[in-house]
Amino acid sequence: MDLVIKIPLTNEHNISYFGNIGIGTPRIVQRVSFNTAAHEIWIANNIQGMNNPYVAFESSTCDYGPDSEANLQVRPFYDLNMTAIRRTDKFWAGNRTMRSVFCAVYDVNPVYYSELTTWTGIVGLSFSPPAPHYAPRFGKLRFPLFSTMMNANMLFGNIFSVWMRNYNDVGPDGGAIVFGAANSDHFDEEQGHEHYDLVDGCSEWMIQTSFVAVGQNREIQGGKALIHTASPYIFGPSRIIRAINTQILGGRRRRRRHQQIIMGEEVEDEDSHVFTHDEMLTAHNMPNVSFVFSGSDRVYTLRPNEYIIQVGGQYVSAFRPMHFSSPTAEHYTLGMPFLRRYHSLFNFEERKIGFAPSNP
Incomplete structure (x- = not known):
């Protein structure tokens, strides 16, 4: 079994980097920013105008309750007033599947989103993750993404590495985040x-x-x-x-x-x-x-x-x-x-x- 998970990143003019993860059943691909200053996964719910938007209540693996409200806290340059409801759902990262990971699902104003939106979600990778969330459907605690990887022994080591390519350098990817190892090629x-x-x-x-x-x-x-x-x-x-x-x-x-x-x-x-x-x-x-x-x-x-x-x-x-x-x-x-x-x-x-x- 491969104990390393690699997710390519896209570089948007040296201002933002994003990669793809999957969520829900059927699986919906989400473009997310991997953020070491955020504490949770934030996923946009039902973005109008986007192809195949994630809709929490249409996912057969989404756990609906009890509702738990989350507030977005991202240091240092975001000054956003956003709230969401915590849910658990099935996630894909690279070629690996996690049965139930908790995230904060937020509703968005369609005027701010389109198919040209760079990314629509955040995967928080702060050193101090949020407390685990109780999922009634499964009768046990569920953890955020990286904690789930570590707890399930999915990784060669409990580390992750980040490589960011300069936008002006030629290459197929804008970078990569690797869970479980250093990216020795870069x-x-x-x-x-x-x-x-x-x-x-x-x-x-x-x-x-x-x-x-x-x-x-x-x-x-x-x-x-x-x-x-x-x-x-x-x-x-x-x-x-x-x-x-x-x-x-x-x-x-x-x-x-x-x-x-x-x-x-x-x-x-x-x-x-x-x-x-x-x-x-x-x-x-x-x-x-x-x-x-x-x-x-x-x-x-x-x-x-x-x-x-x-x-x-x-x-x-x-x-x-x-x-x-x-x-x-x-x-x-x-x-x-x-x-x-x-x-x-x-x-x-x-x-x-x-x-x-x-x-x-």
Whole structure:
């Protein structure tokens, strides 16, 4: 029996990655985002205008009750007010079937969805999964997707790995998530993964950063870093991100200021994350930005072509400010720009995350 489950990912212009899973009887394919900062599976119910939408009440393997309400909590950049009803149903991941996995089924407004929608669901892979759900039909507790895989001994190891291809690289897939093993085709095996312990007492995929350097400047402080597979940017406290973007521009400060909504609050920030035409002409001369994590001297470097992203016809810095309720809550969020550069390995048993240089 194959103890590794591999799911190819599609890359949507370096802004989102999604893969396919199956749910229900008869099986309906769902395009989902695999999210290490979300705690549950969220599946859209009865999307009008889509071919073969999943309809919970038409699935013969769906468990209907008792109803249990769920609230969507995805850090750090979603500010959504969504509720759903927890159900259990049959799932397919790769070539494996799981008889009953619990998920949150939410109803959607059809105006926001069409056949062009990139993805319609979320598979939460947070280190701390939600509590299991009691399924009356089967008379026992049912668990979320990855917990089900681990509890059923479906995997060679209780780990999963993520490889994200750059949109500009040629290849059949945009990446892959592999449950049970590292994706050995897409990282430098000679250098291998360097592994880091999760922050003590933390229930997130969060490690400790020693410092961040822009070029040779190591004055930017470290802090906790959430490894987030569904974030298109790298977030951090506003004052730190402002320092990073200012140093990228050689110390120049922007005069134009604007307001933006971050985590539901209005934050004033210098418009230092949008590059002008003249700045892009010399982008190759901009400094690298490097991260060093506690417990190792290995340096993880992002080059200008890796932290400059094209969005809506503009070139923007991947480094974005984020508002926090208190200084103790401050942390970095390392999203897709970092994970495209480094193949990542998430280890549940040892409470570690590993990184290795990624290969196309």
